[in-house]
Amino acid sequence: MSNPKVSVCLPTFNKVRYLPAAIRSVLAQEFRDFELLIVDDASTDGTSDAVLNFRDSRISYIRNPQNRGLVGNWNYCLELAQGDYAIVFHDDDLMLPGLLRREVEVLESNSKVVLVHAAAQSIDANGGVFCVSRPHSWPALTSGLGFIARYWGLNGGGYVVMPSAMFRKSLALRLGAFNPDLKYSADADLWQRMAFEGQVAFLDEMLISNRVHASQTTQKILTNSLQMLEERLKIARATRKLVAAHGGDLDRHIGRLLSWELAFDLLELRRWNATIPHALQYGRAAARVHPQVLFSFRFLTCFLLALLPPSIIRCLKRLHIRWLSSVWSAARGVYK
Numbered sequence: 193m194s195n196p197k198v199s200v201c202l203p204t205f206n207k208v209r210y211l212p213a214a215i216r217s218v219l220a221q222e223f224r225d226f227e228l229l230i231v232d233d234a235s236t237d238g239t240s241d242a243v244l245n246f247r248d249s250r251i252s253y254i255r256n257p258q259n260r261g262l263v264g265n266w267n268y269c270l271e272l273a274q275g276d277y278a279i280v281f282h283d284d285d286l287m288l289p290g291l292l293r294r295e296v297e298v299l300e301s302n303s304k305v306v307l308v309h310a311a312a313q314s315i316d317a318n319g320g321v322f323c324v325s326r327p328h329s330w331p332a333l334t335s336g337l338g339f340i341a342r343y344w345g346l347n348g349g350g351y352v353v354m355p356s357a358m359f360r361k362s363l364a365l366r367l368g369a370f371n372p373d374l375k376y377s378a379d380a381d382l383w384q385r386m387a388f389e390g391q392v393a394f395l396d397e398m399l400i401s402n403r404v405h406a407s408q409t410t411q412k413i414l415t416n417s418l419q420m421l422e423e424r425l426k427i428a429r430a431t432r433k434l435v436a437a438h439g440g441d442l443d444r445h446i447g448r449l450l451s452w453e454l455a456f457d458l459l460e461l462r463r464w465n466a467t468i469p470h471a472l473q474y475g476r477a478a479a480r481v482h483p484q485v486l487f488s489f490r491f492l493t494c495f496l497l498a499l500l501p502p503s504i505i506r507c508l509k510r511l512h513i514r515w516l517s518s519v520w521s522a523a524r525g526v527y528k
Contacts, residue, residue: 196250198226198292199273199361201280203265205233208242210284210403213319217401218281219248223292227252231269234259263378267369270361278361280379285355286315286401295358298393305333306363306390307383310356310399314513317405323517325353327524330394337440339387340431343380344442345449352392354379356400363389375419377427384434398524421477424453447484454478455491458498463505471498 200218204211218228228248232239232255243253252272260268266280277299281287291310298308309330314323329350334342342350357379367385370378383392428450435442457478461471475495478485485491497505 195274195276196225196227197275197277197296198223198358199269199275199278200226200228200292201266201269201273201278202228202230202283203233203262203269203280204230204235204239204283205259205262205265206235206237206239207283208235208237208239211239212242212245214281214283214285214287215243215246215251217285217287219246219250220289221287221292222289223296226250226292227274229254229269229272231265231272232256233261233265261372262375263370263372266378267372270365270369273361275361277358278364279356279358280354282355282403284403284405286319286403287355288313288399288401290397291356291399292358294395294397294399298395299358299360302391302393304391305393306386307352307357307359308393308395309352309358310395311397312353312356312400312402313398315401315403317403319401319403321401322404323513324398324520324524326350326516326520328396330396332396333391333393334387335391336388336438337435337442339392340384340435340440341442341445343384344431344446345452351380352383353400353402355402357383359386371430374426374430375423377423381427381430384431388434388438418474418477420457421454421474421481424450424457425481447482448488450482451485451488452490454482454485455488455494458491458494459505459509462498462500462502463509465502468499 202214202218215228215230228251230243230251230253232243232253234256240255254272256265269280270278277296295308295310299305311325313321313325315321330342363386364382367382369382371381374381428446431446432443458471458475461474
């Protein structure tokens with residue numbers, strides 16, 4: 193039997209509530225030449241029973257005897273993958289119709305493309321859509337410094353929704369795959385390195401549902417503010433080093449966006465019920481390691497807003513997202 197064209201890697205850990213829906217969304221894709229590698233990182237919530245309920249020859253289920261950690265499990269998935277192309281899909285997200293087919297078409301038609309990603313809609317814990325991505329958030333093709341400039345918000349801003357990203361597996365492995373020293377930003381680090389090896393394509397089509405809920409890894413990291421701060425600084429340093437190695441200089445712009453992200457963290461900490469002293473501790477630590485943040489109007493504004501009760505911050509966040517979604521939906525011609 194020949195190897196599949198695509199490896200859909202589905203690393204999972206204690207997400208039995210969402211995992212079956214994620215699996216069904218993959219199996220429902222009209223593109224059929226793929227394997228679905230479900231790599232269970234020693235879950236304790238009945239994940240194995242949920243997976244074994246599926247009867248599909250494309251599914252391979254591997255259970256790690258010991259927990260490898262988030263990024264370690266991502267890399268183990270890539271080691272096991274047999275396809276030319278790979279997606280590291282999330283165990284709580286949903287593929288929308290056409291994702292695999294459309295992205296394979298891009299990679300097959302242009303050998304210079306090393307990574308292709310797509311627009312997404314955000315869904316809540318119950319699957320309700322509450323936001324769509326901004327239209328035209330990426331050019332159809334970017335590469336190198338242009339990709340990093342876009343990623344770091346210099347030309348309008350944007351990020352790659354990881355479960356939408358299909359890439360050439362052999363290149364990712366040659367570059368060392370995901371950096372295990374990073375956690376929530378290990379994907380961004382790999383995409384940036386890949387962008388200097390070829391072109392990054394973007395499909396401005398809603399092909400993924402990205403779930404946002406309190407048990408996500410990013411939200412867990414946020415509850416440990418110093419860990420989040422360290423993560424922000426690590427990816428900024430790695431990006432500066434990468435840019436410098438290719439003759440670029442984006443230090444000022446990276447520093448500016450880092451200030452914005454630190455400001456965002458303040459509100460997120462409070463939104464997820466961190467105490468005011470906890471949030472203020474994060475603000476003081478951020479100012480010590482990144483003094484530029486003190487000259488950011490956004491940081492100062494968020495610092496003051498962080499004094500509000502979490503319930504008020506959550507309400508303001510919902511109103512803001514609702515407004516953005518209505519604007520972006522109208523721009524996309526999407527009406528609910």
